[in-house]
Amino acid sequence: MKVPSSENRPEDNDKGFFLMVEGAKVDKGGHGRNLSTVIDEYLSFDKVVGKALKFADEQKNTLVIVLSDHETGGLTLLDGDYKTGTVMGQFATNDHTGIPVLLYAYGPSSQNFRGFFRNFELEQKIMKLYNSRLGKKD
Numbered sequence: 001m002k003v004p005s006s007e008n009r010p011e012d013n014d015k016g017f018f019l020m021v022e023g024a025k026v027d028k029g030g031h032g033r034n035l036s037t038v039i040d041e042y043l044s045f046d047k048v049v050g051k052a053l054k055f056a057d058e059q060k061n062t063l064v065i066v067l068s069d070h071e072t073g074g075l076t077l078l079d080g081d082y083k084t085g086t087v088m089g090q091f092a093t094n095d096h097t098g099i100p101v102l103l104y105a106y107g108p109s110s111q112n113f114r115g116f117f118r119n120f121e122l123e124q125k126i127m128k129l130y131n132s133r134l135g136k137k138d
C-alpha cells in the first residue's frame with residue numbers, strides 16, 4: 001500500500017484532489033484462503049483510513065469513502081480472542097462472492113452514500129459531487 005510522498009502533496013492542489021488507496025492484498029488473501037494475509041492487510045488499511053479520517057477532521061472539507069468493490073473468499077470469522085490476539089476463520093471459496101459489501105462515508109456530503117445501491121452508482125454519486133463542486137451540471 002503506497003501513499004503520496006511529501007513532495008507531491010495532493011492537499012496542496014487548490015482545486016482539491018481525489019485520492020484512491022487500495023488494500024489489494026485483502027482480495028489476494030481471499031483468493032488464497034490465507035487468513036493472515038487478509039488480517040495483515042486490513043490492519044495496514046486501517047492505519048491508512050485512520051490517517052485519512054484525521055486529515056478530514058483537520059481540513060473540514062474532505063469526504064472519505066471507504067469500501068470494497070466486492071467480497072472475496074466468503075470469509076466467516078468463527079472465533080477470536082482479544083487477549084491472545086488470535087482469530088479463527090474459514091473461507092467458503094477462493095473466488096469473488098456476491099455478498100453485499102459495506103461502504104463507510106465520513107465528512108461533507110457523506111449523507112449521499114446512505115442506504116443500498118449498486119456499485120456502479122458510486123461513480124455516479126462521486127461525479128455528481130465532483131461536478132457540483134466545479135459548478136458543472138450532471
Ligand SMILES: [Zn+2]
Pocket residue numbers: 027028031072096
Ligand atoms: Zn479478486
